Amino acid sequence: MAAQPVTKTARHPGRRRDRAATRAALLDAARRRFGRQGYEGTGLREIAADVGVDPALIPRYFGSKRALYAEAVHVEIPSGLAADVNAPVPHLADALLREVVFGDWPGFDGEHPLVAMLRSAGHSDVRDLLRHQLCDGYLNALSGRLDGPDAALRAELLGALLIGMGVLRSVVGSPALSDATYEQLRPLVARLSAALAAAPAVKGSSGGGSRGGPRRGEASR
Amino acid sequence: MAAQPVTKTARHPGRRRDRAATRAALLDAARRRFGRQGYEGTGLREIAADVGVDPALIPRYFGSKRALYAEAVHVEIPSGLAADVNAPVPHLADALLREVVFGDWPGFDGEHPLVAMLRSAGHSDVRDLLRHQLCDGYLNALSGRLDGPDAALRAELLGALLIGMGVLRSVVGSPALSDATYEQLRPLVARLSAALAAAPAVKGSSGGGSRGGPRRGEASR
């Protein structure tokens, strides 16, 4: 990032008169505000005040508040997931734990954008966006590595665990999970993902555990 | 039905001129609206229109919108939990699954009030209420039945799973979990809760005395 092509004099510290930089700063402030307060709870005047510009710039640069929100919450999931396609499920779960729960998302105050989006889940388009990003970004990649008739269901259960952990940590602030470190949580999540990776007990699924088999699960109920 | 002590003539179907009944109807409509749209996304005129009365009744009967919200989301957790104190953890997890995920909460459109409250989690007092109800109502009862140094953490992990399931089902609407039945989910949750109920495996990694260690996760930048 060759910082700025300063043409003449860089007198002002951050922003001189740069449309792109102002737009990016507005987008960043919008991410934070929308994530923390939800869509309806955030005013354009707040976002503009965070950046230090006039609120009228927002409808100008983004079209409308709703378009700003759509652009703010749209984040491509980096998905180190897609990289290691052949990784076993517990390794994937570990990667997801690191990324979804413990990854610091710079524009979102350290919480995962999907968790932040939950606060604005009153609108149906937010629901659609959430479902799309979650299912296509994470769950599909996960369920493809499971087998059995309810692979999708077990993948979503793992997703529910991770989403719930994010919610408890950054929304609710439950004591134990909020203070837990990654090293503390890793073996527990590994145990849970192993329990989910095992093929379903019933359903007449033949040949127990095609891939690696049940890892150390005492799956007996 | 027809349990109303009709004093003279029961001409109007539902409500004649009954302050208590109108108040209760407003509270119920408020629960539904706040749960579905969040606090900021709900207007008093909407709630009043659902009941069919004038919006001015709400500040009159409840004091303010905020007080109405506080009264609407305050629900005592029935907690068949506290009843069977000696039930083993998997049985408890099953009861929680039935109650939290599949219980139909009449005033909240079938989703758990804690999940509904997530949509208004922008305010710190909602966060406090959530944490209080969740921790004191569910997690404490759960962690008391686990042992080991991280009993609270494992209890919160189970809570995270259930909360995440509720979120995925009623907020996100992920396909597999939304269509799943209780009978489908029960064995899976049983497996997970069994994995959590087991005593923590002795992690030989941190042999040193300093608990936890100041290890900070590698902050990918």
Add this chain to the structure above:
DNA sequence: CCCACAAGTCATCGTTCGTTGACTTGGAGG
């Protein structure tokens, strides 16, 4: 040096919000 154009500001519009006070109406008691 200066000037045109874009970046940013200002005043303001129409709407909707929560809330308030004055008014109207229904229904039970005398």
Add this chain to the structure above:
DNA sequence: CCTCCAAGTCAACGAACGATGACTTGTGGG
């Protein structure tokens, strides 16, 4: 039947909202 009080309605308020158009100001190119 009349009266009175509470339940409910109506109109309106000030504030905040998103959005718009006209204006001001800074800056790079000539």
